[in-house]
Amino acid sequence: MTTGGCGRCLVLLCGAALSCAAPASPPASPGFARAPTPSFPDDPAPLPRYHSKRLALWLPLPGGPGWRIDDHSRPELEAIHLPTRSRIVVAVLRADAVVGRSQCEELAVAAKLVSDRPLQTVDDEVATTQRTFDTRIRVALASPEHEGAPLVGHVLAFGGYLRKCYVFDFSTEVAGLADEPALSSRLAYARTRILGGLELDAIGASSRLAPADPELGVGR
Numbered sequence: 597m598t599t600g601g602c603g604r605c606l607v608l609l610c611g612a613a614l615s616c617a618a619p620a621s622p623p624a625s626p627g628f629a630r631a632p633t634p635s636f637p638d639d640p641a642p643l644p645r646y647h648s649k650r651l652a653l654w655l656p657l658p659g660g661p662g663w664r665i666d667d668h669s670r671p672e673l674e675a676i677h678l679p680t681r682s683r684i685v686v687a688v689l690r691a692d693a694v695v696g697r698s699q700c701e702e703l704a705v706a707a708k709l710v711s712d713r714p715l716q717t718v719d720d721e722v723a724t725t726q727r728t729f730d731t732r733i734r735v736a737l738a739s740p741e742h743e744g745a746p747l748v749g750h751v752l753a754f755g756g757y758l759r760k761c762y763v764f765d766f767s768t769e770v771a772g773l774a775d776e777p778a779l780s781s782r783l784a785y786a787r788t789r790i791l792g793g794l795e796l797d798a799i800g801a802s803s804r805l806a807p808a809d810p811e812l813g814v815g816r
Contacts, residue, residue, distance in 0.1 A: 633770055633778035634679050636785045643793060648673050651688045653762075656793035658785070672709055672763070680782060681746075682768040684790065685709060689761040697722065697732040700761035701754040710752060710765050713738050718749075718783075726796050729755035729762065733791070735783055746771055749779050751786045764791055 644660030672687035715736035738748040753764040766786040
């Protein structure tokens with residue numbers, strides 16, 4: 597089940613939502629070229645992937661070493677990309693009972709793995725991911741906190757199978773409404789290539805060993 601389109605129509609949906617959510621950014625001063633807002637490279641080549649032995653998963657990352665990865669200090673994995681002001685949080689949770697997408701989202705909120713800010717939904721989809729996980733995938737925008745505040749978008753996924761959940765939250769921000777094309781591009785990229793390329797190891801493969809140093813390999 598899906599409400600709204602994904603992929604090519606995400607730009608149109610995102611643009612309409614942002615038009616309602618924030619005032620337009622002021623035009624650039626005459627004579628000064630506005631620096632382009634960075635987006636992820638439009639390159640079909642396989643992405644480098646970070647392997648978390650601790651969480652037993654592979655996370656594709658455009659630009660590979662350009663991400664600052666913390667797989668040591670907290671239960672979830674965090675990756676930050678400063679050039680695009682993007683952040684990824686991935687967590688694997690164990691439950692006391694059989695779970696689905698709704699229970700996993702509740703567990704993620706209770707564990708404060710995702711923001712509690714009100715979000716405006718751009719696209720909402722229910723799918724089977726990782727071969728067996730009942731998953732909700734949501735693309736959403738956070739309303740600007742005040743005029744001139746950055747615009748923030750999210751790609752969220754909550755998947756459950758048996759007594760295991762995974763949580764994914766990609767967030768990225770741009771300076772203003774004039775940068776909406778870059779925001780839309782990043783959200784579409786994260787939905788299709790980062791979340792789409794996320795790979796969990798088989799049930800029972802999770803290691804209890806301390807995480808190793810960041811380990812990047814070429815994805816498939």
